[in-house]
Amino acid sequence: MAAYKKSIYKRILLKLSGEALLGKQPLGIDPDMVSYVAEEINSVSDLKVQICLVIGGGNIFRGLDAGSKGIERTSADYMGMLATVINSLALQSALELRGIPTRVQSSIAMHEIAEPFIQRKAMRHLDKGRIVIFAGGTGNPYFSTDTAAALRAMEIKANVIMKATKVDGVYDCDPMKNKNAVMFKKISYIDVLTKNLKVMDATAISLCRDNSLPIIVFNMQKRGNIRRVICGEKIGTYVGE
Ligand code: GTP
16 A cells, blocks of 8 residues: 555545445434544545545435335435434544544535535635535435435536445446446446446436546445545546547
């Protein structure tokens, strides 16, 4: 890891799925996984790259599933957005335990718990070396946390979205089900959309495409990968023009 001493980015947005915090449990937050994520983020502190985070809520509540099982879709989506706030607070605690100043900004007003999302304030936090966690999705039903990540990345002018997954990148078919699946080193937004590759949902991909924001999909479960991607090692899949 000694070779990786310089970030090639000024500002990144790291997108984690809620499932990243599950560990071996069927539901909820595994404190060991929260620690692991916080350690990985802490391991890049010396690079002085500005970091914001968006985390999903699927480890606590899956809005889409519930929507099809009797909870009205809009309510289910709001429940999912609240789950992202819980995950964000867990991550904030774990980061601050390691001495990393962190601010949580929520797109749903809950002043006792988190700051409201204010773009200019978020930029100021980042300039002061704080990690900003954007909680509450976009604040609207019918949007995923991937779309929230794309939207916030545009707003705070991130150079890249780093999408953390549990596989090495984007494959032509599900690598969990097909051992012959082939990973793409690079793929265009349009191919992701037309091949329906499920990197992120179509709204998020379209937003990135319209604003030329690259996405790097990489395996977060391999220690040191965050640092590798930030320092420009070509691991994972690059999604761009
Ligand atoms: P600077 O203005 O750069 O000093 O940023 P700061 O975040 O340190 O200052 P501020 O006075 O805005 O916030 C101090 C603390 O209060 C921080 O931990 C913020 O996260 C927290 N805080 C600020 N606004 C809110 C809010 O609306 N709700 C909650 N719950 N906390 C807030």
